[in-house]
Structure formats: C-alpha cells, structure tokens
C-alpha cells in the first residue's frame with residue numbers, strides 16, 4: 001500500500017541550530033546566544049554563531065531538499081530576528097529572510113511548515129523572567145500575530161511551540177537550557193502552564209483572523225512502559241505517563257489538566273498559579289487545535305525509584321540517557337538488557353511507537369497527528385568519501401513502517417518529518433550527534449554532501465513508501 005496522496009513526507013530543522021548569522025541584519029540577541037557562551041554549558045563549547053550558515057545558504061539547502069523530492073520542510077522562525085528586543089519594533093530584514101525561505105520552498109513545490117518557537121527566546125525577555133513572566137506570553141502572541149500577518153498568505157501549517165517539556169524542564173529542573181535554573185519544580189509547572197496559555201491565545205487569534213490553514217503544537221512523545229508486571233512498577237508507568245504525556249497533551253486537546261497530576265501537585269504545593277479565565281481559555285480553544293505534532297524518538301522503560309536517587313542536573317544528565325529519576329523521585333528510567341539502544345542510550349523501539357500512537361488515539365480520539373520529528377542521532381560511518389549511514393536508514397524505515405501500520409489501522413497520521421533534513425548543531429551534543437540526510441563538512445567550509453540516506457529517502461518519497 002502506498003501512503004495516502006495527501007500524506008506529507010518531510011524533514012525538519014530549527015533556527016538556532018542551522019541559521020548562524022547570530023548578529024547579522026538587525027537580529028537581536030537570543031537567550032541561546034548568551035547561554036551557549038557560558039563556559040561548560042554546551043558540548044565542546046559549541047554555539048550557533050555560525051551553525052551551518054543556513055542564513056546565507058538556504059537556497060542551496062532548499063535546492064537539495066527539492067532534489068530529494070521532499071514534500072514539506074519544517075523550520076522555525078527566530079523570534080529575535082523579527083523582534084530584536086522581543087517586542088516593539090519589527091526588524092524588516094528578519095521578515096525578508098523568512099519571506100525568501102518560504103518563497104524558495106514554494107518555488108520548488110515544497111510545503112513550508114513553520115514552528116514559531118523552537119527555544120530561541122529574545123534575551124531581553126529572558127532577563128525579564130522568561131516563561132515565568134506573563135509578559136512573555138503577551139509578547140509571544142504579538143510575535144505570532146506578526147508572523148501570521150507577514151507569512152499567512154503562503155504558510156498554511158503552523159506549530160506554536162516545540163517540545164514545551166524540554167525547554168521548561170531543562171530550563172528550570174536540570175539547568176541544561178536557559179535560564180539554567182536547577183530544582184525549581186514550582187517554576188517548571190508554572191512555565192508549562194504559561195506556555196499553554198500563550199499557545200491557546202495564539203490559536204484563538206489565528207482562528208479569529210480567519211487565516212487559511214491549520215495550527216497546532218508539537219510535543220515530545222515519550223510513552224512510558226513498566227519494566228515488568230510488578231504492581232509498583234506498573235504504578236510507575238501510570239505516574240510517568242500522567243506527568244510526561246497527559247500533563248502536556250490534555251490541556252491542549254481536552255482543554256483541562258489531568259486530575260491525577262493536579263491532585264498530586266496540590267499536595268506538594270506545586271500547582272501553577274492560574275486564573276479561571278485562563279482555564280476557560282484552555283477549555284474554549286482545545287477544539288480549535290487542528291493537529292498535534294509528535295516528536296517521537298524512543299519510549300521510556302520505568303520502575304519504582306526505590307532508592308534515595310534524586311534527579312541530577314547539568315548537561316550530561318539531560319541528554320536523555322536512562323538512569324535519571326523523575327523530578328519527584330517517584331520513578332526512574334532504566335536501560336534493559338533485551339533492548340537495542342543508540343549511542344546516546346535512546347531505545348530503538350518502533351513497536352513502542354505504534355503502541356504509543358494507539359494509546360493517544362484511545363485518549364484523544366481522531367485528532368490529526370503529524371510526526372513532526374523522528375530520526376537517528378548518530379556518529380555516521382564515513383567509508384572513503386561516502387557517509388554510509390545505514391543505521392539511520394534502518395531506524396527510519398522501521399519507524400515509517402510503524403506509521404504506515406498506524407495509518408492502516410485508521411489512526412489519523414497526516415505527515416512524517418524526519419529530524420533532521422541536514423546535519424546541524426545539537427543543543428547539548430554539539431556537532432557530534434548528527435541526524436541529517438545531508439552531511440555538513442565543518443573541516444571544509446561547511447560543504448554539503450548527500451549521505452546514503454539522502455538517496456534512500458528520495459526513493460521512499462518517490463514510491464510513497466509502497467514497499468514498507
């Protein structure tokens with residue numbers, strides 16, 4: 001069976017990870033421009049000052065995407081490139097850059113799929129409290145409306161936020177992302193709520209303005225499974241899914257927070273400060289979401305955390321390798337002998353991906369799903385002059401097969417975006433952990449080179465995965 005004709009085969013990137021040009025053409029300073037230069041924060045002191053210079057090479061890159069036959073390119077907009085100070089005056093050269101990227105995509109028949117926030121917050125707003133401050137939500141809505149106005153005549157697919165759980169947990173629990181705060185659970189839950197309010201306001205504004213197209217949010221999808229049938233570990237699975245999935249998906253798709261977590265947080269004095277008006281907003285806007293974006297890489301295998309082990313902070317403990325307990329110490333993730341893992345300890349489990357999509361359909365019904373990220377982070381084998389990334393081909397093939405099974409079962413998956421279209425800067429792993437179909441040679445003027453997987457994905461798209 002071929003994938004449906006309107007199913008989008010895509011690939012993704014993010015502004016800070018590809019653009020570079022961090023202080024060019026009027027762009028303002030982002031929190032990552034500052035944070036990445038604090039000694040010890042990033043891997044090998046890497047930062048996005050240049051990244052892979054997509055800002056100057058986007059035509060070449062989009063030309064390669066067109067050669068691959070890519071149907072859609074998911075990219076993010078650097079907020080400080082549009083509003084150097086977070087709000088106030090618009091930087092026309094910033095608008096011009098994204099107009100050029102969008103027009104280049106459309107010239108090649110590639111659907112632009114735009115993420116508004118992929119972690120690069122204007123530093124001015126970070127200094128005013130970042131996502132702890134309601135002013136940041138106000139500024140985000142203004143940023144979103146400006147982008148809708150500037151690009152909404154050609155962009156029909158909008159994601160408000162990428163992976164709220166990551167920038168809030170690493171920002172306020174492990175300190176591996178700006179503002180680098182550790183152990184502040186109250187701030188963690190408050191910032192997630194403030195982001196959901198900002199999302200809901202942007203969705204309502206998009207719909208009220210009558211723009212064509214669709215809008216949603218992208219969340220991490222990291223389904224939890226108990227290591228065995230022991231009751232205490234099955235309870236750990238329940239707890240993990242409530243906190244890692246329901247806390248994020250329920251307010252968006254159901255318009256209310258999961259009672260299990262609300263009750264638990266109330267007991268600990270960690271419930272966010274929220275108003276009836278905000279809760280009404282979430283309730284009112286939930287049905288307006290056109291889709292949910294899933295970033296799936298791996299499941300989490302969990303068990304009761306029976307030791308005094310507490311969540312550790314810092315970059316090394318934030319790269320997703322199992323072993324870190326939950327913020328409240330209730331459960332921990334574990335490596336299992338009978339599972340297969342990447343070099344960064346992420347389990348390769350397409351079966352869990354399919355099982356997880358079934359879980360989502362059971363809880364949220366027929367909401368449209370885009371797989372907005374999926375891919376293999378690896379140190380690619382180079383054989384002679386060729387990048388023979390066979391492990392990535394095998395990973396994506398097995399996960400695309402799971403997507404195909406889901407579609408055949410009637411789960412409403414409408415697109416698949418590989419992370420990442422091109423090798424780029426990893427926030428915590430520098431240029432060591434790569435995901436792209438296109439290699440970037442940092443020893444040779446950032447020259448681009450097609451990997452083995454480039455040609456493989458080209459064939460998958462051309463045949464609409466008929467053979468999977």
Ligand SMILES: C[C@@]1(C(=O)O)OC[C@H]2O[C@@H](O)[C@H](O)[C@@H](O)[C@H]2O1
Nearest residue numbers: 014162163377419426427428429
């Ligand atoms: C932590 C990590 C990684 O480096 O493996 O997860 C996968 C992927 O998720 C994306 O949303 C991030 O923008 C990108 O940089 C990657 O980040």
